[in-house]
Amino acid sequence: MSRMIAIYLRELGYLFNSIIAYIVMMIFTLLAGYFFYNLLAFFNLASIQMMQNPLAAGELSLTEGVLQPLFGNMSIVLLLTMPMLTMRLLSEERKLGTAELLFTCPISDWDAILGKYFAAATVLATMLVLTFVFPWLLSRYAAVEWGAVTSGYLGLLFLGMAYLAMGLFFSSITENQIVAGILSFGFSLLFLIIGWINPFVSEGLSRVIAQVSILEHFGSFSAGIIDTNDIVYYFCFSLFFLFLCSRVLESNRWRG
Amino acid sequence: MIEVQHLTKYYGRHPGILDVSFGAEKGEILGFLGPNGAGKTTAMRILTCYLPPSSGMAKVAGYDVLDQSLEVRRRIGYLPENVPLYHDLSVSGYLGFVARLKGMQGRSRRARIEKVVEECGLAEVRNRIIGKLSKGYRQRVGLAQALVNDPDVLILDEPTVGLDPRQIIEIRELIRNLAGRRTVILSTHILPEASLLCNRVIIINKGKLVTVDTPDNLKNRLQRGMTVEITVRGDREAIRGVLETVTGVSSVTDTSAPSAGTCAFRVEAREGFDVREPAAQAVVTNGFGLLELAPVDMSLEDIFVELVTQEDIN
Numbered sequence: 001m002s003r004m005i006a007i008y009l010r011e012l013g014y015l016f017n018s019i020i021a022y023i024v025m026m027i028f029t030l031l032a033g034y035f036f037y038n039l040l041a042f043f044n045l046a047s048i049q050m051m052q053n054p055l056a057a058g059e060l061s062l063t064e065g066v067l068q069p070l071f072g073n074m075s076i077v078l079l080l081t082m083p084m085l086t087m088r089l090l091s092e093e094r095k096l097g098t099a100e101l102l103f104t105c106p107i108s109d110w111d112a113i114l115g116k117y118f119a120a121a122t123v124l125a126t127m128l129v130l131t132f133v134f135p136w137l138l139s140r141y142a143a144v145e146w147g148a149v150t151s152g153y154l155g156l157l158f159l160g161m162a163y164l165a166m167g168l169f170f171s172s173i174t175e176n177q178i179v180a181g182i183l184s185f186g187f188s189l190l191f192l193i194i195g196w197i198n199p200f201v202s203e204g205l206s207r208v209i210a211q212v213s214i215l216e217h218f219g220s221f222s223a224g225i226i227d228t229n230d231i232v233y234y235f236c237f238s239l240f241f242l243f244l245c246s247r248v249l250e251s252n253r254w255r256g
Numbered sequence: 257m258i259e260v261q262h263l264t265k266y267y268g269r270h271p272g273i274l275d276v277s278f279g280a281e282k283g284e285i286l287g288f289l290g291p292n293g294a295g296k297t298t299a300m301r302i303l304t305c306y307l308p309p310s311s312g313m314a315k316v317a318g319y320d321v322l323d324q325s326l327e328v329r330r331r332i333g334y335l336p337e338n339v340p341l342y343h344d345l346s347v348s349g350y351l352g353f354v355a356r357l358k359g360m361q362g363r364s365r366r367a368r369i370e371k372v373v374e375e376c377g378l379a380e381v382r383n384r385i386i387g388k389l390s391k392g393y394r395q396r397v398g399l400a401q402a403l404v405n406d407p408d409v410l411i412l413d414e415p416t417v418g419l420d421p422r423q424i425i426e427i428r429e430l431i432r433n434l435a436g437r438r439t440v441i442l443s444t445h446i447l448p449e450a451s452l453l454c455n456r457v458i459i460i461n462k463g464k465l466v467t468v469d470t471p472d473n474l475k476n477r478l479q480r481g482m483t484v485e486i487t488v489r490g491d492r493e494a495i496r497g498v499l500e501t502v503t504g505v506s507s508v509t510d511t512s513a514p515s516a517g518t519c520a521f522r523v524e525a526r527e528g529f530d531v532r533e534p535a536a537q538a539v540v541t542n543g544f545g546l547l548e549l550a551p552v553d554m555s556l557e558d559i560f561v562e563l564v565t566q567e568d569i570n
Binding site for chain 2 (some may be wrong): 002003005006007010013014017018096097098099100101102103104105106107108253254255
């Protein structure tokens with residue numbers, strides 16, 4: 001455990017001492033802010049128009065009009081930023097030769113994997129916390145459904161951690177950061193949009209695909225529903241890729 | 257302390273090392289000698305549990321590298337050929353990280369870091385960023401990293417490669433001081449280094465063990481008769497005739513003379529003859545001027561070439 005913490009602190013130190021963490025957080029909050037402004041401006045316009053029609057005005061909801069689409073947009077930005085956090089985690093160790101230090105120290109592969117994984121997850125959590133400012137701003141002028149906000153952020157955290165696990169796996173299979181980055185970006189996108197094919201495949205297959213799709217499971221979180229099915233999905237998804245990652249480290253050793 | 261039997265490692269179908277057996281006692285400095293690509297690094301990586309062997313057995317401090325890998329890793333310090341440094345960390349930050357990885361806690365960790373910083377002469381750079389240090393200092397940081405857990409076995413892969421002559425001398429001095437209660441294995445392709453530092457030398461070539469012996473024994477074993485280099489003023493052919501008649505001389509070969517009017521020879525004697533005195537006497541009594549006479553010690557260089565070529569012929 002203390003060894004895992006050593007690796008966690010080392011990675012966190014690297015991310016925050018270099019410019020990486022700040023760039024990723026800046027881009028994320030910048031884009032999230034832009035989306036927030038646009039969504040709010042549109043909501044504002046819609047509210048003014050609705051004033052003539054009190055019946056329809058009751059249909060307007062901040063959660064559905066602003067927060068839910070904001071979480072959706074932020075999930076896309078996560079897709080772009082998470083590979084940047086993970087692509088160097090293991091590939092760089094191999095490239096620099098520090099893997100030889102790491103894996104001749106008395107630590108297990110899981111110490112290394114989890115230490116690095118949680119370091120990246122800490123950056124993710126930090127940047128999500130920074131965007132709390134949006135619902136907080138809303139709450140000063142309107143009633144915000146805090147339950148829905150919590151559930152949305154929980155969904156973003158799980159989603160981001162799933163991307164991170166996949167990114168860490170791709171970082172383990174190559175010593176080239178670019179390759180690791182492209183692979184994790186490409187496959188993250190594929191898992192996100194895999195559901196698009198559903199109308200064109202058999203019903204049995206489409207049910208399987210719907211279960212595999214990252215987006216499908218995120219939808220309920222952003223709508224304010226915390227379903228154990230979705231939590232189990234993200235947990236298994238992450239664990240699966242972390243497990244693959246540990247297998248890769250093991251097999252690298254045998255192949256020499 | 258180290259026990260290796262029939263160790264073999266294949267990379268695909270190509271053998272990295274093949275059926276290598278050797279051992280090392282506590283406190284011994286063991287040198288791995290061989291041309292580049294001979295399998296030195298492979299052998300070291302197996303001993304440090306970085307690579308598993310394809311077959312055979314390797315034990316460090318009584319623990320098997322495959323089955324009790326964590327126990328082995330607790331007891332070794334390893335300096336790979338490419339010094340594994342994080343260039344963004346300071347020297348003390350880096351050593352702290354490695355010490356934590358090696359499971360050292362709190363006060364004992366800080367005390368130990370303090371000690372290796374002193375031992376490796378890093379006191380004045382401890383707060384500098386590693387990326388900004390010179391090659392010599394980086395090598396020392398690498399060594400300090402290997403020592404930080406006070407290991408029983410120290411494994412150093414080409415510890416002096418890429419350093420300038422003064423740094424090489426310093427690192428060698430350091431390694432010599434580190435030995436004693438530790439077992440040290442170091443690899444090198446610089447032969448004088450092995451004869452300077454090591455109690456025993458293992459020569460490997462193309463993955464196979466050629467021989468294991470002390471540097472002195474190796475010299476004696478291969479040097480069948482005495483060789484003398486002699487420089488004389490006078491006529492080349494006449495002197496050669498005189499030298500050839502000396503008892504015990506098996507061959508006289510010309511070597512390049514240092515200046516005009518003098519000539520130089522390499523005189524080889526048959527086993528059991530000391531030809532220095534009779535040769536000097538013969539030269540002087542025949543009226544030639546004896547300028548220089550010196551026995552030639554077979555260098556490890558010669559031994560190495562001899563053994564490796566013998567191996568190739570066989």
